[in-house]
Amino acid sequence: MNIKNVTVLGAGVLGAQIALVTANRGFNVVSWDINDEALQAASKRFDTFGAQMVAELEDTTEESMAEARGRLSQTSDLEEAVREADLVIEAVPEKLEIKKDVWERVGKAAPAEAVFATNTSTLLPSLFAESTGSPERFLALHFANHIWLQNTAEIMPHAGTDLKYVDVLEEFAEQIGMVPVKLKKEQPGYILNTILVPFLTAGQYLLANDVAEPEDIDRDWRNSTGSPRGPFEVMDVVGLRTVLAVGKLKPNPEEWEKKFQGILEEMIADGRIGVEAGRGFFTYNEQGQRVG
Numbered sequence: 001m002n003i004k005n006v007t008v009l010g011a012g013v014l015g016a017q018i019a020l021v022t023a024n025r026g027f028n029v030v031s032w033d034i035n036d037e038a039l040q041a042a043s044k045r046f047d048t049f050g051a052q053m054v055a056e057l058e059d060t061t062e063e064s065m066a067e068a069r070g071r072l073s074q075t076s077d078l079e080e081a082v083r084e085a086d087l088v089i090e091a092v093p094e095k096l097e098i099k100k101d102v103w104e105r106v107g108k109a110a111p112a113e114a115v116f117a118t119n120t121s122t123l124l125p126s127l128f129a130e131s132t133g134s135p136e137r138f139l140a141l142h143f144a145n146h147i148w149l150q151n152t153a154e155i156m157p158h159a160g161t162d163l164k165y166v167d168v169l170e171e172f173a174e175q176i177g178m179v180p181v182k183l184k185k186e187q188p189g190y191i192l193n194t195i196l197v198p199f200l201t202a203g204q205y206l207l208a209n210d211v212a213e214p215e216d217i218d219r220d221w222r223n224s225t226g227s228p229r230g231p232f233e234v235m236d237v238v239g240l241r242t243v244l245a246v247g248k249l250k251p252n253p254e255e256w257e258k259k260f261q262g263i264l265e266e267m268i269a270d271g272r273i274g275v276e277a278g279r280g281f282f283t284y285n286e287q288g289q290r291v292g
Helices: 013-024 036-056 062-070 078-082 096-109 164-175 192-208 214-225 231-238 240-247 255-269
Strands: 005-009 028-032 072-075 087-090 115-118 138-143 152-156 179-182
Touching: 005 013, 005 078, 013 028, 013 036, 013 062, 013 072, 013 138, 028 078, 036 062, 036 072, 062 072, 078 096, 087 096, 096 115, 115 164, 138 164, 152 164, 164 179, 192 214, 192 231, 192 240, 192 255, 214 231, 231 240, 240 255
Parallel strands: 005 028, 005 087, 028 072, 087 115, 115 138, 152 179
Antiparallel strands: 138 152
16 A cells, blocks of 8 residues: 555644654655644644754754655644545544544545554554444554654554554554554553553652652662663653543542642643653753753
8 A cells, every 4th residue: 555645633742743753754744633722832843843853863954854844734624634644643632532533533534545543552442443434444553752763663453453454554664764563462552551651650659659759760760770761751751741641541549649640730730741841850951851
């Protein structure tokens, strides 16, 4: 299958990265979000991520990034966004009813041969595959944050996926500079988050129970393991609104989990939402590098 036109639904931190990286690799990309305010916020993200890519990728210059931005359009009209799509990648909020509603609309408006992919981090694609109207063309394509460097693309079918689309997405992932990793069946959290979430949860537990401060928790992890980031810097990269939303998906949270959610809510209300804002548990420069 020859993919030329890609639509990315949702232009938050990760959706914006997916759209920009895809455009930078020569594809025509439509970035969709719900209203003009969301589109304006996304445009700023494209500026920020574009500057980071120019600084961090040898094959990306200001001129080539300008060309990529020329291949990237924005709209709040969902039906128009998917009308000519060969591939639709969904990165809307992690709420099942939102995803079901979006995919039902996409299934009615997109071309009959379009491939449908969700970037969900926590939900199984089988939970909303039927909403697309074409579950055989639907599967998961999951990216890590800072995707032009942490360039893994996890490809996960559900039981009703026609496996030829796994091959289609594997080829596409390679074309946009990703390292494709194929899962044989559905797994909550894929490979990455199955390993990552317990790591982040441990950091949250230590803070909420007043065992240590984020700086010391991260310092211990970095120094003891040689890893470049500790759990709280990772959460800043992910975005604290996403961390909070994922945490609230858990039924019957423990008291320490409620306390940690309260810490996040106060930080978010203060605008400390992570690397995107330059402030989270730590502070960051415009290139997303930690400075304090």
